[in-house]
Amino acid sequence: MFKDASVAEIELALQDAWKAFHIYRKLSLKQRADFMRMVAKEIEAIGDELLQVAAEETHLPEARLRSERTRTMFQLTSYGEACERGDWLEARIDTAIPDKNPPKPDLRKMLVPLGPVIVFGAANFPFAYSTAGGDTACAFAAGCPVIVKAHPAHARTSELVAQAIHKAVKAVGLPAGVFSHLHGVSFEVGKALVEHPYTKAVGFTGSFNGGKQLFDWANQRKQPIPVFAEMSSINPVFLLPGKMKQSASETAKLYAGSITLGVGQFCTNPGLIIGIDNDDLQTFSDTLAGEIVKASPGMMLNTGIFKNYVERRANALSQEEVATVAVSATDPQLEEGAPTIASVTAPVFMQNPILHQEVFGPYSLIVKCRDIAEMQEVATHLEGQLTATLMATEEDILQHESLVEEVKNICGRFILNGVPTGVEVCLSMQHGGPFPATTDSRFTSVGADGIKRFARPVAFQNWSNELLPAELKNENPLQIWRVVNNERSRSGI
Amino acid sequence: MFKDASVAEIELALQDAWKAFHIYRKLSLKQRADFMRMVAKEIEAIGDELLQVAAEETHLPEARLRSERTRTMFQLTSYGEACERGDWLEARIDTAIPDKNPPKPDLRKMLVPLGPVIVFGAANFPFAYSTAGGDTACAFAAGCPVIVKAHPAHARTSELVAQAIHKAVKAVGLPAGVFSHLHGVSFEVGKALVEHPYTKAVGFTGSFNGGKQLFDWANQRKQPIPVFAEMSSINPVFLLPGKMKQSASETAKLYAGSITLGVGQFCTNPGLIIGIDNDDLQTFSDTLAGEIVKASPGMMLNTGIFKNYVERRANALSQEEVATVAVSATDPQLEEGAPTIASVTAPVFMQNPILHQEVFGPYSLIVKCRDIAEMQEVATHLEGQLTATLMATEEDILQHESLVEEVKNICGRFILNGVPTGVEVCLSMQHGGPFPATTDSRFTSVGADGIKRFARPVAFQNWSNELLPAELKNENPLQIWRVVNNERSRSGI
Structure with a gap:
């Protein structure tokens, strides 16, 4: 055209x-x-x-x-x-x-x-x-x-x-x-x-x-x-054990919404969920699966993005030892993306770089870890991210400080008990993270x-006030904040 | 060793x-x-x-x-x-x-x-x-x-x-x-x-x-x-006509000191002097030549830097239509760099990229321009610089605003009536400029x-104060300056 x-x-x-x-x-x-x-x-x-x-x-x-x-x-x-x-x-x-x-x-x-x-x-x-x-x-x-x-x-x-x-x-x-x-x-x-x-x-x-x-x-x-x-960002979400004991189902419902929001077509879409393989994670997974099955496929932005989703999703699901946890029960129409959850164990995830790649669309992969130490190992294997999220109680945070530090180190925005989708426009926002999230x-x-x-x-050396x-200028006519002789000030000189 | x-x-x-x-x-x-x-x-x-x-x-x-x-x-x-x-x-x-x-x-x-x-x-x-x-x-x-x-x-x-x-x-x-x-x-x-x-x-x-x-x-x-x-930076100095009329000799003496300071081995050494080809520039050039002839060669930092100076200086001086204006009258000993001034017309300078390269040592090239317009043309031909200097009266600045803007646009530090050597350690210093001055x-x-x-x-989203x-933290225990809801403040919340 x-x-x-x-x-x-x-x-x-x-x-x-x-x-x-x-x-x-x-x-x-x-x-x-x-x-x-x-x-x-x-x-x-x-x-x-x-x-x-x-x-x-x-x-x-x-x-x-x-x-x-x-x-x-x-x-x-x-x-x-x-x-x-x-x-x-x-x-x-x-x-x-x-x-x-x-x-x-x-x-x-x-x-x-x-x-x-x-x-x-x-x-x-x-x-x-x-x-x-x-x-x-x-x-x-x-x-x-x-x-x-x-x-x-x-x-x-x-x-x-x-x-x-x-x-x-x-x-x-x-x-x-x-x-x-x-x-x-x-x-x-x-x-x-x-x-x-x-x-x-x-x-x-x-x-x-x-x-x-x-x-x-x-x-x-x-x-x-x-x-x-x-x-590129897969926005990992770490489910900490204390929080999971309290609210595995609620967390799953919250995340079903975030994963499928806008047919998953956000750079902050949570594409990776890391938890300890126990009954609470099973509850989380079951609840999430239930929600995803009920979720409707949605029309994707354009043919290129649709095809890309179909290919990358299929490729991810076909990787060895990757299990499909849930797919929307509604058959997708042409150019619609079907909400999908997969799962894999941490060792398999860490060894397969394909699973670290973004699948742009309503897709998320659950990574099952043996324990907190393995969750931390997963964190160290991740590339730079726009966001990383902890679902955690205060005790979780205090008990697992080195995991928390490791996760902070890979992201630009560090979310506690929330979802990464939704990027507030304000001065405190950081939308940018270590490569490959941004350059x-x-x-x-x-x-x-x-x-x-x-x-x-640009530094001006020896210029007259005029x-x-x-x-x-000395008189600070625009009344902006400046640092004058190491002191912050809005006054003139 | x-x-x-x-x-x-x-x-x-x-x-x-x-x-x-x-x-x-x-x-x-x-x-x-x-x-x-x-x-x-x-x-x-x-x-x-x-x-x-x-x-x-x-x-x-x-x-x-x-x-x-x-x-x-x-x-x-x-x-x-x-x-x-x-x-x-x-x-x-x-x-x-x-x-x-x-x-x-x-x-x-x-x-x-x-x-x-x-x-x-x-x-x-x-x-x-x-x-x-x-x-x-x-x-x-x-x-x-x-x-x-x-x-x-x-x-x-x-x-x-x-x-x-x-x-x-x-x-x-x-x-x-x-x-x-x-x-x-x-x-x-x-x-x-x-x-x-x-x-x-x-x-x-x-x-x-x-x-x-x-x-x-x-x-x-x-x-x-x-x-x-x-x-790499050649730190151009623009001699404006009003200032030259007032103080061509004083400027030349000031610059003789800056060019030879530390045997010219500073990243801010003034390697390029641009002026209008008239009697005032001749006075400047003659005075500078007189000073440079009197200046002693100095031992350079090491053999590599000495050899590099000898080669680059010789290469610059051997370029077509480059005239040697002055060389220290004292024979340099081994590993000593001889203070040297050359000159060239603006059109030749603009067409020869070799003359734009840094000659690390006590060397400077005078570029003779027909008029202010040609000085500005030279400015647009220059690569990024750590510093650029104007030797100018207030009237010069006000009359030649587009030249001033052009020069500002290529440098990190913009000096008026001074020398670029001497880099003050303070918050207002800018030591870095457009490529290739810095990356x-x-x-x-x-x-x-x-x-x-x-x-x-890193942005923390939804974290508790604890x-x-x-x-x-809300109470701002470190009493640092922060921007709170778009207002700068050192208080707690």
């Missing part, structure tokens, strides 16, 4: 972005926030057409799309507010000490934008992690122009959102190059975008193969650039701290 | 570091700071032997080594204080909103250590950027064990400092694996260290080829890890913000 961007179109988008960068980065924090609020407004102004088109393209229910749209607008406005608040600038001032030997010069530091950012939309979040999603919002807040490569599976949705952004760009009088929107089914489009010398950073949400490829291209450039790719565990893609992915510090940017 | 670490020794060091990590990361901030203060104390306790050995190995004068030792101890103690102050933890709290739909869970985030860090010592800073230097201090503050690969050019110095760290480790009762010290002339040692699965980050200061190689190895791992390599412009290797290179955020780490 849409033609892939040509080499000339890609070149033009980057040239425009580079020119726009020189204007956009000089906008005040308030101007950036105003622009972001305008983007949110224009998205809302599209109205129900946006929901209809997205529903057609992604098979997601209207209620979900409606709330995702709200979330997307909240991201834009709240990251805009964070941009204005200026905490993310990490402003620091060390005033001169002329009579030190050698004299200490006046030094003031703040974050500045990296330059044009390429954003690759996510299949599973047509709004919140796509065209005007979290990466775009963070880049705009940081002062970076954005070029979005539309996800081919929801290209029309992407086009509608892009039009809204174009309108906002025009409404606030910015150069058009602040935002470009390109289509590309071929990987060549993505490659050209990542390799262009004017590209200074990349945001991506999707598969391991896709993200890793972008990461490699970015690092093989003459000037390597940062890539924040959110890729840089030191950053997050959800919450206003995500702005820092697209900025770098010439310093407002953020670093 | 020292044998390269064997495969078994490398394996043992990493195994020990990994085990020690599980203990060391649980130390309180104060305990880490105490340990770092103890390291500083033990380094001081070595006494003059350390200065003597370092002088033998590096040919650096005693006064310089004495002040570098002071700097090293200051880094350890001041990063220790920063560690205790806890700003670097980026603690954030968003309290639960149970009646939100869906309910908002309690979320609290802070930085946690990455794991064992490999530090490669720098040839030109035997103390401050080597064994117990900035990278080691930052890693210790972050909660990471350190394995140092000694720089072969000052292996005995490194060994002495390592002994001091071992003593401090013992004195405060830490497991020995918190710090290991390995020798390695062969690149195989470095490769094995970077590729080991327990290695979680790398710090490096040195040549472009060395740093880029580590970066590539790190990214080709199954689990890529962050590398902060500080590599990640978003971080610094000088100042306490450097701690963040070796840490990543189970949360002290840094995130």
Whole structure:
């Protein structure tokens, strides 16, 4: 339906972005926030057409799309507010000490934008992690122009959102190059975008193969650039014995909901459940099985994701000594994913890397351990994760400290007695974990701290107050929090 | 003199570091700071032997080594204080909103250590950027064990400092694996260290080829890890016309000192001077030439660096249309570097990438531009830099804003009317710039913000106050600055 961007179109988008960068980065924090609020407004102004088109393209229910749209607008406005608040600038001032030997010069530091950012939309979040999603919002807040490569599976949705952004760009009088929107089914489009010398950073949400490829291209450039790719996570859940004794059934019911939520198509879907092989785990497993049998298959996002689920699920279930615990009793229609639970013993799990791979969809694998020591061994065998969860009593936590530490060490978000699905948009959120969950565990893609992915510090040495940017002037006209001579302060100097 | 670490020794060091990590990361901030203060104390306790050995190995004068030792101890103690102050933890709290739909869970985030860090010592800073230097201090503050690969050019110095760290480790009762010290002339040692699965980050200061190689190895791992390599910078200085009219001679004298300081062996040495080809630049050039002719050649750090200087200098001077402006009138003795100034026109400079490469030593190239527009063109042709300097009046800055912005965009530290040599150790320092100055412009290797290179955020979701780490407890027992529900605060909740 849409033609892939040509080499000339890609070149033009980057040239425009580079020119726009020189204007956009000089906008005040308030101007950036105003622009972001305008983007949110224009998205809302599209109205129900946006929901209809997205529903057609992604098979997601209207209620979900409606709330995702709200979330997307909240991201834009709240990251805009964070941009204005200026905490993310990490402003620091060390005033001169002329009579030190050698004299200490006046030094003031703040974050500045990296330059044009390429954003690759996510299949599973047509709004919140796509065209005007979290990466775009963070880049705009940081002062970076954005070029979005539309996800081919929801290209029309992407086009509608892009039009809204174009309108906002025009409404606030910015150069058009602040935002470009390109289509590309071929990987060549993505490659050209990542390799262009004017590209200074990349945001991506999707598969391991896709993200890793972008990461490699970015690092093989003459000037390597940062890539924040959110890729692959199976979000292990550790069932501790005290908690299981108390509430094996309740936990199972809670998890049946989390595993099947949105047909399991969340990066935080709990794909691995680790427990001690005893009667309580049997109760958990039986209850979960009962729920899964009752759960309906759901239409998946697109044919590619459906086929991928069918293949990966079949592959996992066909591994030696993997038992199928439960499958939805309802026959799936075409492109529907059937909720499925499997189980395996810990030694088999630890020896078979295929079982550590994400099966994107309503699937979870129960790993049965002999004891706590084996649970901990499983934890040490896991790769980096977006989230890890403990279902545990306070006593469980205190008794099994080394397991707790081991699990904390592999994840970005560490949940106690909850489910990993549901990613709150707030400053304390960490959505990013050790590789392969993401390509840089030191950053997050959800919450206003995500702005820092697209900025770098510059120290101004020996600049007069008149010439310093407002953020670093003595009088602190923006009233932002700064660290002045090692003391945090909002006052002037 | 020292044998390269064997495969078994490398394996043992990493195994020990990994085990020690599980203990060391649980130390309180104060305990880490105490340990770092103890390291500083033990380094001081070595006494003059350390200065003597370092002088033998590096040919650096005693006064310089004495002040570098002071700097090293200051880094350890001041990063220790920063560690205790806890700003670097980026603690954030968003309290639960149970009646939100869906309910908002309690979320609290802070930085946690990455794991064992490999530090490669720098040839030109035997103390401050080597064994117990900035990278080691930052890693210790972050909660990471350190394995140092000694720089072969000052292996005995490194060994002495390592002994001091071992003593401090013992004195405060830490497991020995918190710090290991390995020798390695062969690149195989470095490769094995970077590729080991327990290695979680790398710090490096040195040549472009060395740093880029580590970066590539790190990214080709199954689990890529962050590398902060500080590599190559020619630290351009832009002479603006108003300033030149006022003080061409004074500027030249100032720069003669900066270019020859420490025989030019600083990563911030001003290797490129860009001005408008007019009478003022001639005055600048003549004065600089006069100073350079009078300047004495100095003994370089080691044979490798001396040979490299001779070769690169000769190569630069032999490029077409490069004129030699001045060379020290004193014949250099063996292993001495001769202060040298060359010049070239802007068009020739822009077309010849060899002239953009660092000539590590007392060498600087004057680039003569037709006008301000051509100066700006030169700026856009430059690669990323640790520093860039403007010699400019206030009027120069206001009149040539787009040049100023262009120059800011390529550097980490932006100096007005000063010299780039001299890197103040304070929170506002930025020592890190766009590639190839460093491999990640978003971080610094000088100042306490450097701690963040070796840490990543973890969000705790739904943890009870009793189970949360002290840094995130309601009552804020450590009295650190946190952001609570988007407001910065040092109070409890």
